Amino acid sequence: MPTSPSNKDTGTLRPRLLVTMGDPAGIGPEVLLKALQSPLSSASITVVGDLKFLTALARRLRLRFPWKRSRWIDLAHVPPGLKRGKVSAAGGRAAWACLEEAVAEIREGRADALVTAPVSKEAVVRAGIRWVGHTEYLAQKFSARPTMMFVTRNFRASLVTTHAPIRSLSNRLTVSKIVETCRATYQGLQTQFKIRRPRIALAALNPHGGEGGLFGGEERRLLLPAVRRLRGKVAGPIPADTLMRETAEEKWDAAVALFHDQALIPIKLIGWAEAVQLSLGLPFVRTSPVHGTAFDLAGTGQVDPRSMRAALHLAASLAVRGRKIR
Numbered sequence: 001m002p003t004s005p006s007n008k009d010t011g012t013l014r015p016r017l018l019v020t021m022g023d024p025a026g027i028g029p030e031v032l033l034k035a036l037q038s039p040l041s042s043a044s045i046t047v048v049g050d051l052k053f054l055t056a057l058a059r060r061l062r063l064r065f066p067w068k069r070s071r072w073i074d075l076a077h078v079p080p081g082l083k084r085g086k087v088s089a090a091g092g093r094a095a096w097a098c099l100e101e102a103v104a105e106i107r108e109g110r111a112d113a114l115v116t117a118p119v120s121k122e123a124v125v126r127a128g129i130r131w132v133g134h135t136e137y138l139a140q141k142f143s144a145r146p147t148m149m150f151v152t153r154n155f156r157a158s159l160v161t162t163h164a165p166i167r168s169l170s171n172r173l174t175v176s177k178i179v180e181t182c183r184a185t186y187q188g189l190q191t192q193f194k195i196r197r198p199r200i201a202l203a204a205l206n207p208h209g210g211e212g213g214l215f216g217g218e219e220r221r222l223l224l225p226a227v228r229r230l231r232g233k234v235a236g237p238i239p240a241d242t243l244m245r246e247t248a249e250e251k252w253d254a255a256v257a258l259f260h261d262q263a264l265i266p267i268k269l270i271g272w273a274e275a276v277q278l279s280l281g282l283p284f285v286r287t288s289p290v291h292g293t294a295f296d297l298a299g300t301g302q303v304d305p306r307s308m309r310a311a312l313h314l315a316a317s318l319a320v321r322g323r324k325i326r
Helices: 028-035 051-060 089-107 121-126 134-141 166-172 175-191 218-229 240-248 260-274 306-320
Strands: 016-020 044-049 071-074 113-116 147-152 155-159 200-203 234-238 254-257 276-280 285-289
Touching (some): 016 089, 028 051, 028 306, 089 134, 147 175, 155 240, 155 260, 175 254, 175 276, 218 234, 234 240, 240 254, 240 260, 254 260, 285 306
Parallel strands (some): 016 044, 155 254
Antiparallel strands (some): 147 155
């Protein structure tokens, strides 16, 4: 049941953020508690998690428990003997129960945005849950095809493929998949960032954009046909090293990267600690910190909460944005 010692925000215009605690054996609960040490006046926050567990963790880490800054949906799913820093089915079940409750809240219209702390795919599988991650589950529940975008400061990049071996890229990439990602990026910039005419460019796959086929034929075979199909909404393909520099200099509102490291290397160089993952294509705003469960750091007090704090701020910003369109 919801617990809210101080929540008086139901009549305000502040966006309503749902935040899940993530796997209790990982660093998700800790970065959440640390992020909530600083007030987020721009949003009304509801935390979905095990209240007894989070209270005890805050006390152990010598953190103030943020009673007055948040509303709480108490799900007592963390067993007393759970070992922090270890992958377990119990941790996977507890994390997933939070996500399911958050989805129910969104379906009932009681939230404008969702911020998810990290889960362990291995723990989720051990728990016998058919989904391996947040995004797949949300895609099915809301009949959507989310596109992964990373945001740090003024740099944005979306991904055509995610965790794919480099050797398989030429076979995994298709014209339709590239077009779909570019369209999702364009629409996301319009609907969530309120950019009227987004400036988007597609990264090339091969060095120097393939040099007319000398270094690979994917640009001619896949990328140029995709760009032509998009009818002027996307530029490129542009050599990835040039495109990422130009995006960092804000020549482009977003880059479309073909694989994981094309986007994540500049993200980590530009502002890893403040980076956020954003799921485009869902009927609500969904963000998450870019790090994982980091079991080896759980309970040490050494974790950095800036990515979680950035995820909260971005979710709040996108949830209210829309009155002024550039």
